[in-house]
Amino acid sequence: xxKLKSLILEKKLRVFDFDDTxxxxxxxxxxxxKGKRKTLTTGEYAIYKSKPGDKFDFSDFDKVIAPxxxxxxxxxxxxxxxxxxxxxxxxxxxRGAYKPVxxxxxxxxxxxxxxxxxxSNPKDKSDWIETQIKQGYDDVLFFDDSKKNINTVNKLKxxxxxxKMITRLVNYx
Numbered sequence: 705x706x707k708l709k710s711l712i713l714e715k716k717l718r719v720f721d722f723d724d725t726x727x728x729x730x731x732x733x734x735x736x737x738k739g740k741r742k743t744l745t746t747g748e749y750a751i752y753k754s755k756p757g758d759k760f761d762f763s764d765f766d767k768v769i770a771p772x773x774x775x776x777x778x779x780x781x782x783x784x785x786x787x788x789x790x791x792x793x794x795x796x797x798x799r800g801a802y803k804p805v806x807x808x809x810x811x812x813x814x815x816x817x818x819x820x821x822x823x824s825n826p827k828d829k830s831d832w833i834e835t836q837i838k839q840g841y842d843d844v845l846f847f848d849d850s851k852k853n854i855n856t857v858n859k860l861k862x863x864x865x866x867x868k869m870i871t872r873l874v875n876y877x
């Protein structure tokens with residue numbers, strides 16, 4: 705007698721951060737405090753310690769300014785984009801506007817789903833991924849340049865031990 709194994713399809717979710725993971729842009733964050741304006745790159749902002757009275761201006765992120773693909777990560781992105789099988793590829797960005805990011809990808813020939821969180825809080829990325837897990841995704845691969853984001857998403861591994869979850873901290877020079 706031949707026994708047949710039941711075929712269980714995994715629901716795969718592939719998630720990439722945008723800024724400093726896939727693309728380096730000239731978008732800046734402006735910090736205004738006591739009438740003085742300071743300019744930060746996304747890398748500087750990631751480690752910036754907020755001071756009382758700081759007001760942040762993220763208006764540069766309403767567009768993608770002078771984007772340059774990060775070659776090594778874009779190669780990974782392209783391979784996942786072209787891979788066969790059932791997977792959802794998502795660009796998960798802290799930016800407030802998804803349209804400029806989506807347009808960037810359309811302009812270079814990729815139709816991708818973009819989620820703009822309007823938040824740089826690592827918990828918001830983790831919460832979004834958790835929502836996807838609750839919707840049935842059981843195989844998650846997450847790429848981000850922020851150690852804080854990676855560490856926060858990694859906490860989901862304990863909460864969902866049956867989910868295949870891989871996180872990759874992206875470093876480039």
